[in-house]
Amino acid sequence: MAVNPQELESFWMPFCANRDFKANPRIIESASGHYYQSVDHRKIYDLFSGLWTSGIGHCHPKIVAAVQEQVATLDFALSFQMGNVTAIKAAGKLTELAPAGFNHCFFTNSGSESVDTALKMVLAYHRVGGHAERTRLIGRERGYHGVNFGGISVGGMSPNRKMFSANLLPGVDHLPHTHNIAHTAFSRGQPQWGAHLADELERIALLHDGSNIAAVIVEPVAGSAGVIPPPVGYLERLRKICDSHGILLIFDEVITGFGRVGDSFATQRFGVMPDIITTAKGLTNGVIPMGAVLVQDHVYDRFMQGPPHAIEFLHGYTYSGHPVAAAAALAALEVYEEEGIFAQARELETLFEEALHDFRDHPKVIDVRNFGLMGAIELASIGSPGERGLAAHKKCFWEHDLVIRNGMDTLQFSPFLNSRPDDLHRAFEHVRQVIDELD
Numbered sequence: 001m002a003v004n005p006q007e008l009e010s011f012w013m014p015f016c017a018n019r020d021f022k023a024n025p026r027i028i029e030s031a032s033g034h035y036y037q038s039v040d041h042r043k044i045y046d047l048f049s050g051l052w053t054s055g056i057g058h059c060h061p062k063i064v065a066a067v068q069e070q071v072a073t074l075d076f077a078l079s080f081q082m083g084n085v086t087a088i089k090a091a092g093k094l095t096e097l098a099p100a101g102f103n104h105c106f107f108t109n110s111g112s113e114s115v116d117t118a119l120k121m122v123l124a125y126h127r128v129g130g131h132a133e134r135t136r137l138i139g140r141e142r143g144y145h146g147v148n149f150g151g152i153s154v155g156g157m158s159p160n161r162k163m164f165s166a167n168l169l170p171g172v173d174h175l176p177h178t179h180n181i182a183h184t185a186f187s188r189g190q191p192q193w194g195a196h197l198a199d200e201l202e203r204i205a206l207l208h209d210g211s212n213i214a215a216v217i218v219e220p221v222a223g224s225a226g227v228i229p230p231p232v233g234y235l236e237r238l239r240k241i242c243d244s245h246g247i248l249l250i251f252d253e254v255i256t257g258f259g260r261v262g263d264s265f266a267t268q269r270f271g272v273m274p275d276i277i278t279t280a281k282g283l284t285n286g287v288i289p290m291g292a293v294l295v296q297d298h299v300y301d302r303f304m305q306g307p308p309h310a311i312e313f314l315h316g317y318t319y320s321g322h323p324v325a326a327a328a329a330l331a332a333l334e335v336y337e338e339e340g341i342f343a344q345a346r347e348l349e350t351l352f353e354e355a356l357h358d359f360r361d362h363p364k365v366i367d368v369r370n371f372g373l374m375g376a377i378e379l380a381s382i383g384s385p386g387e388r389g390l391a392a393h394k395k396c397f398w399e400h401d402l403v404i405r406n407g408m409d410t411l412q413f414s415p416f417l418n419s420r421p422d423d424l425h426r427a428f429e430h431v432r433q434v435i436d437e438l439d
């Protein structure tokens with residue numbers, strides 16, 4: 001179905017160079033399995049599995065059927081002082097998949113909402129526990145936690161913050177990021193260097209007194225900043241310092257959840273337990289917007305006091321626990337289990353790592369990073385920063401029928417959790433051609 005320029009102009013597109021895009025738009029019409037179909041009828045391999053969302057491929061028949069059935073059965077029901085069967089079942093299934101001790105989840109509609117919900121939760125948690133002084137939040141440079149005010153305040157992507165600098169949440173500090181090409185370039189998986197950077201939390205705790213800090217939020221593997229795996233021992237050290245000061249630890253697993261790092265969550269993969277896990281994306285395989293905040297029992301339990309008729313946490317969205325989103329989540333979580341998806345993802349890791357690190361000696365490449373099925377190839381910048389990366393993305397799309405993503409000049413890869421090895425080999429041959437041909 002063709003779109004006309006006026007319709008296209010009507011859509012103010014997110015995180016997009018609108019004028020450049022609209023001059024020569026890359027538009028998708030349909031999808032099936034591992035391929036998109038563009039409006040000019042090309043079959044396009046999706047090497048980004050949606051936007052880190054669609055790990056088991058597009059239009060999975062089980063999820064499609066579940067959504068179709070649900071929308072015809074119960075299209076909406078409020079979750080404020082009422083409930084619906086599907087959301088309750090989805091919550092049960094999600095906590096089954098979660099690490100031990102995470103027996104409660106709060107539904108949202110996106111990663112950004114999950115993050116802001118978690119930030120409000122930790123502030124309320126301390127207040128309910130008689131520690132209203134614990135208000136400071138600690139994020140990390142180059143962290144991405146969505147686009148709402150809480151998320152950009154604890155986030156550390158300076159371009160996303162700079163327009164709003166005076167209006168960010170007060171009382172926020174940032175840990176240093178752990179990316180350092182001089183020490184970690186071309187590390188395979190977790191770099192050996194950098195665990196000491198977690199000690200900055202100790203310095204911040206000394207400055208403000210740890211008793212004033214509510215929580216630390218980090219992505220276990222930073223995704224949007226260009227795949228920055230945690231140095232060996234780093235997350236363990238963060239956890240230890242948090243414990244010594246009574247600080248809660250939030251893992252933002254919007255990308256790393258649901259198999260992306262070869263386990264249900266990075267929490268299990270790294271064996272480091274946060275108090276709260278934020279999720280979205282893979283929760284429904286990207287089919288319907290939905291997020292969830294998973295909490296350890298001690299977090300939930302602390303709220304469950306006061307008179308039983310009183311609302312314990314005055315927070316929620318109209319669409320929290322939306323039945324159609326919940327049907328998609330329930331079906332996705334079942335597919336992950338039935339098809340052994342996380343084990344498949346784990347098996348693909350070596351092939352993926354080899355394919356990425358084959359670029360190590362390429363003259364235009366200055367770093368390669370990977371963890372699980374998250375990968376990045378950082379190109380040397382030429383012209384203005386980001387120009388080369390965007391050129392690569394466009395070349396892939398127009399000349400190689402391939403979707404990859406660029407964050408500035410870093411090419412990012414998020415293959416399907418059930419990718420076919422031959423497809424991955426072929427896709428990376430195209431990526432090589434593209435990089436070869438770039439200015």
Ligand SMILES: Cc1ncc(COP(=O)(O)O)c(C=O)c1O
Pocket residue numbers: 109110111112113115144145146147219223224252253254255280281
């Ligand atoms: C770690 C992390 N947190 C939060 C978000 C925000 O999610 P959403 O775009 O669904 O609001 C993202 C999105 O990529 C993310 O990667």
